[in-house]
Every structure is written in structure tokens, then in C-alpha cells.
Amino acid sequence: MVGRSERESILRGIRGAKRLQRDLRLDIGASRAQRVDVFGCIARMGAMLMFQPLEPLLGAFIRENGAAGIILSTRRPLGMQRFTAAHELGHLFLGHDPHADDEGILRRAPWANDAAGMPAVPPEEREADAFASYFLLPPYLIKEQMELRGWNPRNFEQPETVYQASLRFGTSYRATVFALEREHVIGRSLGQQLRNAEPRDLKRQLLGDYTLKNAQRVDVWHLTEQDQGAVIEASRDDLFLLRLKEDSGSGYVWTFDELRDAGFAILRDGREPVPAGQIGAPTVRRVLAHAERPLAGMLTLREVRPWAPDDDPQLLTLYCKTATSDETGLFEPQREELLAAS
Incomplete structure (x- = not known):
């Protein structure tokens, strides 16, 4: 007590x-x-x-x-x-x-x-x-992100959701669990269960057979259509797993030239197997990417028919920023201010 x-x-x-x-x-x-x-x-x-x-x-x-x-x-x-x-x-x-x-x-x-x-x-x-x-993690930030992502309290029963929430909040996995308890989004018993999960295991589950060399420092952002308009502030070594529904049966495909132009290297690109009995259903395009240079700006991906690219495309717009945290020295804006004044 x-x-x-x-x-x-x-x-x-x-x-x-x-x-x-x-x-x-x-x-x-x-x-x-x-x-x-x-x-x-x-x-x-x-x-x-x-x-x-x-x-x-x-x-x-x-x-x-x-x-x-x-x-x-x-x-x-x-x-x-x-x-x-x-x-x-x-x-x-x-x-x-x-x-x-x-x-x-x-x-x-x-x-x-x-x-x-x-x-x-x-x-x-x-x-x-x-x-x-x-x-x-003030209450309004939790509330706004839950509304943007379509999360409800039951979603936070899954440690994978809590981990992705922590990336968007900019807090550690453990600190996120504590804040969700504080705001009574989850109960104390569930919070204790969630704290038993290891973020490094959650990252590896997302990546499948892709080897993650530094599970402590590298985060894995799981991005879907629900991230439309999201602000993504990532560390320089983070990975980005895009899982996007693709209406390939109607000739639509996601294009990733914009991803490359923004400074990303595509590490893997494929489609997840269609479940049995669901032939003709939308497939899921699965792309793993890494930023090769600092990010700063808007990125828009498009799902289009190649022969009619302007015909009602599906868009995914992200606002990407690299948050550096491993460089020794004075905080960069303060350093620039001092240099400008000298």
C-alpha cells in the first residue's frame, strides 16, 4: 500500500x-x-x-x-x-x-x-x-493516439500492441505499461503480465527469419494503413515493416519508388500467403526497409493500377523524422545556436 x-x-x-x-x-x-x-x-x-x-x-x-x-x-x-x-x-x-x-x-x-x-x-x-x-505520457496523448490508431483497451492485452504504442509515444515498453495502468486503460494484473514480455522477443516475432543483430538498440516499426498521416520519429538504426493490403485481384499494386527516393533501402519485399479458401481476397504486401540517411519530411506511398496510375489510388502518407540519440556532444539545436551567435 x-x-x-x-x-x-x-x-x-x-x-x-x-x-x-x-x-x-x-x-x-x-x-x-x-x-x-x-x-x-x-x-x-x-x-x-x-x-x-x-x-x-x-x-x-x-x-x-x-x-x-x-x-x-x-x-x-x-x-x-x-x-x-x-x-x-x-x-x-x-x-x-x-x-x-x-x-x-x-x-x-x-x-x-x-x-x-x-x-x-x-x-x-x-x-x-x-x-x-x-x-x-499525459492522458491526452494516450487518448489521441488510441483514437488515431483505432485502439481500445482490449487491444492492449497483446504485448505486440503495447510495444508499437511505446514507439509512437516515444517511451520504453515498461514505461508505457505503467502509464496505461495509471490511466486505468489496463488493470494491474494485466500490467504485470505485460511486463513479463521482452521487447527483444516482440521485435524478432515481427521480423520472422530476418536476423536482428542488435535487439536492444534497434526498434521495429509495424506500419499499416492505420498509420495514415502518422508522425514517425525513429532512431537511425530502426527497421520498418510495412504490411499493406493489396487488391492484386483487381490489378492494384503498391509502388515503393517513393520509399527509395526518401532514403530507404528495401531489405525484403514479398507477399504473405493467402489463407486457404480465400482465393481472390486481398493479399498482404510485406516490405522490410531501413533508412540509409536521416529522415526529415513527408513520404507518400501509392497503391495503383500500373496502366492507370492516377485512377483512384490508395495513399499512405507518413511524416518521417530521424531522432538521433547516439552522438556525443551538446544537443544539436543548442550547438547550432551557439555557433550562430559566435
Whole structure:
């Protein structure tokens, strides 16, 4: 059971996250459906953001001569980096003392000790945990993404759906499960079952016999027609599995010249077997791709009849952006600003 002092720490963290969301206008307009730009928020708060190959630390919040700074490790996947960044931002915004954090912030739940006998979490750490969880995954973001994707609570009974949701939220798989519990989208018992799933296994299930060399750092985006208009913010090494219904019986095929022009390399291209007894039904085109250069812009794929390409094509438009997280040095926008001022 959560003690009163711990509950108060959690509420202080959530109130702080809500206040900063309002101050930065993150809960207004189209941004309600997009992952929170936590690195940009740190810069907007006037703190310098630095990436360094820290080990075993994940990050740190520092103050020196009245100036604030946050350091993040380059040796962790983007989802872990983003949670660490939000945790350190919580320390900054809530007026905490400087602090360094290791993987303990990832292993504990943001609202209570995981199990009896576990050491108590200091109040400032509990506040920063709750701040990070709420700041990265506010209720409106979960609601907007569920509506866009057509997800309902039953969809989240499948760990595969939770993993794909985590990519769109920009959080780790584990942090996503905690947030879904917090908002009562799923129950605590289901949450515990979901936490037993390993993201690396979910990635490999998506890829089949394709070998995934670095299951920790590489994510696999499963894209379908339901992603129409989606903003895809991926790490540089991520893979993209497109599974698109193709009305080949009527002569329609998906074209992927646009994919290549946007900087993707197609690793595999094929069609899934048609189930027995469903001859003539739409097939599923299955394409695995990898971005060979940083992405930034709109990508539109088309399902057309080759002899009449402008005759009522089916479109899939994605807004793709590479979110770099493994380069050492100052946060790029801050570095560019300093260079421009010099």
C-alpha cells in the first residue's frame, strides 16, 4: 500500500508535469497527438543538454554557478534516454538538488515500490519518477493516439500492441505499461503480465527469419494503413515493416519508388500467403526497409493500377523524422545556436 508521504510525492510530481505542459503549451492543438519533445523542452527551460557515453549512469542533473545542465548517456536506446531526460527535467523544474541516476529509475514503478521489502525511494526521486511518467505520457496523448490508431483497451492485452504504442509515444515498453495502468486503460494484473514480455522477443516475432543483430538498440516499426498521416520519429538504426493490403485481384499494386527516393533501402519485399479458401481476397504486401540517411519530411506511398496510375489510388502518407540519440556532444539545436551567435 502506498504511504501518505509517498502519495504526496507522486502528486507533487504529477502537478509539476501538468504545470510545465501548460506553460509550454504542449496540450494544445496538433501537439496533443504527438510524442513530447523532451529534449526540446529541456532547452526551452534554459538548461544545457549534453550527450556523453556515461556508464553505468543513465543521466545527471547538475547546477554550477547558477546555470543548470542535464547529461544523458549515449549508450542506451532512445526510449530509455527520453525517460531519463524527463526524470532529470523533473529534478530541474521541481527545484531539486543536483543528482545522478542509474538504471534504478527504470526498474521501479513511478508510483509505488515494486514489492514488499524493496528499499524506500527518496521523496525527490519519487517526485521525479511521477513527473517523468506523466510528462512523457499525459492522458491526452494516450487518448489521441488510441483514437488515431483505432485502439481500445482490449487491444492492449497483446504485448505486440503495447510495444508499437511505446514507439509512437516515444517511451520504453515498461514505461508505457505503467502509464496505461495509471490511466486505468489496463488493470494491474494485466500490467504485470505485460511486463513479463521482452521487447527483444516482440521485435524478432515481427521480423520472422530476418536476423536482428542488435535487439536492444534497434526498434521495429509495424506500419499499416492505420498509420495514415502518422508522425514517425525513429532512431537511425530502426527497421520498418510495412504490411499493406493489396487488391492484386483487381490489378492494384503498391509502388515503393517513393520509399527509395526518401532514403530507404528495401531489405525484403514479398507477399504473405493467402489463407486457404480465400482465393481472390486481398493479399498482404510485406516490405522490410531501413533508412540509409536521416529522415526529415513527408513520404507518400501509392497503391495503383500500373496502366492507370492516377485512377483512384490508395495513399499512405507518413511524416518521417530521424531522432538521433547516439552522438556525443551538446544537443544539436543548442550547438547550432551557439555557433550562430559566435
